Amino acid sequence: MLTATRGPYVLVIQPDDDPFNPREDDNFGKMVCFHRRYHLGDHHNYIDKDDFLRDLYLKTVGDDERGAHRYERALDLMNYKIKAPFGSPAYEREVDERLMKVISQKFLMLPLYLYDHSGITMNTTGFSCPWDSGQVGWIYASKEDALREFGGKTFTAATRKKAEDRMRGEVEYYDSYLRGEAYGFELYKDGELEDSCWGFIGSNEEALKGIEDYLPDACSGMTGELVERDSPRSMLKMFLDHARVQVTQAAKDFEKAPRQQTLQTEVR
Secondary structure, three states: OOOEEOOOOOEEEEEEOOOOOHHHOOOEEEEEEEEOOOEEEEOOOOOHHHHHHHHHHHHOOOOOHHHHHHHHHHHHHHHHHHOOOOOOOHHHHHHHHHHHHOEEEEEEEEEEEEEOOEEEEEOOOOOOOOOEHHHHHHHHEEHHHHHHHOOOOOOHHHHHHHHHHHHHHHHHHHHHHHHEEEEEEEEEOOOOOEEEEEEOEEEEEHHHHHHHOOHHHHHHHHHHOOOOOOOHHHHHHHHHHHHHHHHHHHHHHHHHHHHHHHHHEEEE
């Protein structure tokens, strides 16, 4: 827990134990994941990754009887062309790659990898540990959506980069959520709760920047004055010390007021 004091204000920053799931908000990319124990990414009704890839394949070549025939024909041809043993992980990978080559005509896709060890974390590049990590799905967007989002009449390399960077950013933000990197603040004035806000997701530095932007002008820069408090007793002492300072200052101001009033009367 982090705190800072300034004049009548006390700023308290602490972890948000129940942050809003960013995948329930509007996002550019669609995140489709498959995991036996975790509900990850966006809600979907796909049975498995084969069902998902089949759907995107049909949306690419035509979601009709002719498209379905083309899909089945493609799978039959792969049985002859792929040298890896049928049903093996290598065979499945090559099937997925061949399907995605066709899907890439209309869609952009990035793989999603999960590392599960004393917590979970996700990225688009993979992890070095083969035992506790693996691919769990994809984040994707249509080229048509990318043109609507970033402008332009034709899909270019620059458009691709913008779209993929956006999707990587969404995965990084979701990863912070999965790792519990979420914070909130409470702002007290004269011992009373003045304001509070939760759901600042990201690294400590990113969260503090978001909180700083949210604070009133009188508290500008307080996030740079934070001190860590490691116990409820330490927090209580901080509030008591702050209240004592405020009372002392109020007493001094009260004593000054009659003298200032007398001086103003004499001047007149």
